[in-house]
Amino acid sequence: MKIPGRRLRISRSFYNRATATVARELLGKLLLRRIDHQWVGGQIVETEAYLPDDDLASHSARGCTPSNRSMFDRPGTLYVYPIHAKYCMNVVTEAKGLGAAVLIRAVEPIWGIDVMCANRRLTQKNRLTRGPAMTCQALAVDRTMDGIDMIRHDEIGVFHNVSPIDADIIASGRIGISKSQLLPLRYFVKDNPYVSGRRK
DNA sequence: AAAAAGATGTGCT
DNA sequence: GCACATCTTTTTC
Numbered sequence: 001m002k003i004p005g006r007r008l009r010i011s012r013s014f015y016n017r018a019t020a021t022v023a024r025e026l027l028g029k030l031l032l033r034r035i036d037h038q039w040v041g042g043q044i045v046e047t048e049a050y051l052p053d054d055d056l057a058s059h060s061a062r063g064c065t066p067s068n069r070s071m072f073d074r075p076g077t078l079y080v081y082p083i084h085a086k087y088c089m090n091v092v093t094e095a096k097g098l099g100a101a102v103l104i105r106a107v108e109p110i111w112g113i114d115v116m117c118a119n120r121r122l123t124q125k126n127r128l129t130r131g132p133a134m135t136c137q138a139l140a141v142d143r144t145m146d147g148i149d150m151i152r153h154d155e156i157g158v159f160h161n162v163s164p165i166d167a168d169i170i171a172s173g174r175i176g177i178s179k180s181q182l183l184p185l186r187y188f189v190k191d192n193p194y195v196s197g198r199r200k
Numbered sequence: 201a202a203a204a205a206g207a208t209g210t211g212c213t
Numbered sequence: 214g215c216a217c218a219t220c221t222t223t224t225t226c
Contacts, residue, residue: 081207132207
């Protein structure tokens with residue numbers, strides 16, 4: 001198995017495209033975090049798009065504020081926000097100043113599973129990264145990383161995968177929101193056990 | 201200053 | 214499957 005840190009990193013131009021496209025194409029990419037000189041993480045299996053316009057569910061819908069300002073930064077910026085005493089992570093998309101991002105909802109763990117279990121204080125790996133806040137906790141991502149540049153940062157990044165996913169991709173309504181629920185902006189890998197929400 | 205909401209997760213049934 | 218813990222931001226008084 002290749003060393004994760006030597007893989008090709010996703011470029012800024014990848015993120016500087018339509019948010020729904022970025023969300024769909026992030027599936028299968030590798031989200032990696034360096035913890036104690038070791039790269040840990042895995043393959044992204046679930047994302048949600050939050051659009052710059054006409055999307056009332058997005059944090060950017062009411063404009064730029066001190067708490068969501070990194071969402072209006074350059075594409076490739078990390079936007080971490082607090083929710084219910086936990087954290088969720090997004091990668092900013094499209095042009096700077098628009099307020100668009102993709103929420104990373106779930107990852108299939110590949111490297112450093114023991115490290116992620118320790119971060120989560122778990123021994124069972126079935127609920128290790130099944131949801132946005134679980135993923136953040138497993139990868140030790142919190143508010144202190146809000147606003148960092150995912151294109152250049154030494155300790156976190158999204159990387160290309162030499163073995164792309166061999167499964168269908170499904171679009172559905174986004175989870176946990178009360179507005180714009182009908183927009184099919186959630187993308188996930190069909191039948192992947194690490195996807196959040198209802199089992200089939 | 202106080203209170204409620206929120207892109208959630210856990211533990212228990 | 215469902216109740217509730219938990220805390221930051223935002224809104225309201």
